[in-house]
Amino acid sequence: MARIAFIGLGHMGGGMAPNLAKAGHEVRAFDLSEEALAKAAEQGCGRADSTEEACVDAEVVITMLPAATHVLDVYRNHVFGNAPPSALLIDCSTIDVGSARTVEEEAGAKGYEMVDAPVSGGIAAAAAGSLAFMVGGSPEAFTRAKPIIEPMAKAVIHAGGAGAGQAAKICNNLILGATMAVTCEAFVLAQKLGLDPQVFFDISSQASGQSWSMTTYCPVPGVGPKTPADNDYEGGFAAALMLKDLKLAMEAASQVGLELEMGEEAEEEYSKFVDGGGGNKDFSAIIKMIDGSWKAPDGQ
Ligand code: NAD
Numbered sequence: 001m002a003r004i005a006f007i008g009l010g011h012m013g014g015g016m017a018p019n020l021a022k023a024g025h026e027v028r029a030f031d032l033s034e035e036a037l038a039k040a041a042e043q044g045c046g047r048a049d050s051t052e053e054a055c056v057d058a059e060v061v062i063t064m065l066p067a068a069t070h071v072l073d074v075y076r077n078h079v080f081g082n083a084p085p086s087a088l089l090i091d092c093s094t095i096d097v098g099s100a101r102t103v104e105e106e107a108g109a110k111g112y113e114m115v116d117a118p119v120s121g122g123i124a125a126a127a128a129g130s131l132a133f134m135v136g137g138s139p140e141a142f143t144r145a146k147p148i149i150e151p152m153a154k155a156v157i158h159a160g161g162a163g164a165g166q167a168a169k170i171c172n173n174l175i176l177g178a179t180m181a182v183t184c185e186a187f188v189l190a191q192k193l194g195l196d197p198q199v200f201f202d203i204s205s206q207a208s209g210q211s212w213s214m215t216t217y218c219p220v221p222g223v224g225p226k227t228p229a230d231n232d233y234e235g236g237f238a239a240a241l242m243l244k245d246l247k248l249a250m251e252a253a254s255q256v257g258l259e260l261e262m263g264e265e266a267e268e269e270y271s272k273f274v275d276g277g278g279g280n281k282d283f284s285a286i287i288k289m290i291d292g293s294w295k296a297p298d299g300q
Helices: 013-022 034-042 051-055 068-079 097-109 122-128 139-152 164-192 197-204 239-255 261-278 283-290
Strands: 003-007 026-030 060-063 088-091 113-116 131-136 153-160
Touching: 003 013, 003 051, 003 068, 013 026, 013 034, 013 060, 013 122, 013 139, 026 034, 026 051, 051 068, 060 068, 068 088, 068 097, 088 097, 088 139, 097 113, 097 164, 113 139, 113 164, 122 131, 131 139, 131 164, 139 153, 153 164, 164 197, 164 239, 164 261, 164 283, 239 261, 239 283, 261 283
Parallel strands: 003 026, 003 060, 060 088, 088 113, 131 153
Antiparallel strands: 113 131
């Protein structure tokens, strides 16, 4: 069993870290949010007062942070030099391929092995320990990372060298953003045409319109499995994070000379929703903008 520093206990990390503790690891958790830290402590994680404190004597450091700026800051200013060079570094955040490669190179120069290991599956899978991990890094680093990741995962796949996990993740989320937007459009159209949403779900979830956005993460309350739609679109995967991922995909496309029209449309729709005050809502709340019922929170 390993001593693991776990940094970032939000919607995802807050579910992942306790699964490592349940598997018998010694988890020292840190988050800037006292509330997030208290929740992790209730679920078997040890509390640290800073990233530095969490990293002392750590054998593994895992980060689950919002975006590249947080990841670069946390590794450069708090992890490097505080975790022993023997520690394996695993970043599970979704960030751009370039930043992932940069931080992995900087880690290598300081003697650390590091992998990018972004995830797919959402908060329910984070809590259940059934995320899909796509891992970028050397075969040796992957071999070290896999058994550590396993208690949080239903699949751990080696995508290739540094940054390859992030490349797989942004391509996956390009599909997710576009399928969620069009699934929402289909539910709104179905209702306008007089179909009951449950009946449409029963049909489409078994027909060729089926997708993860339909079957596992249905955007209509009371239909399909329990999703953020059943909680007024609170919790889950923030629309602002989906917009971040679509922007990462569009930037990556332009760097390799591709024009991706469906992706651009999805990015535009999510931009409109986030600009209209929906950034903190789950990304499936975009259905409210499509059906015209969206009201920005007070003060926005
Ligand atoms: P979140 O905003 O809920 O959690 C991020 C946490 O990081 C917050 O609790 C925040 O306080 C903490 N944090 C920020 N800066 C910090 C610092 N310097 N030191 C310590 N803690 C710090 O985000 P999330 O939904 O958990 O997503 C995390 C990452 O996972 C993102 O990159 C996201 O794109 C990706 N992701 C999210 C989902 C999802 O369904 N929510 C699914 C797959 C991937």
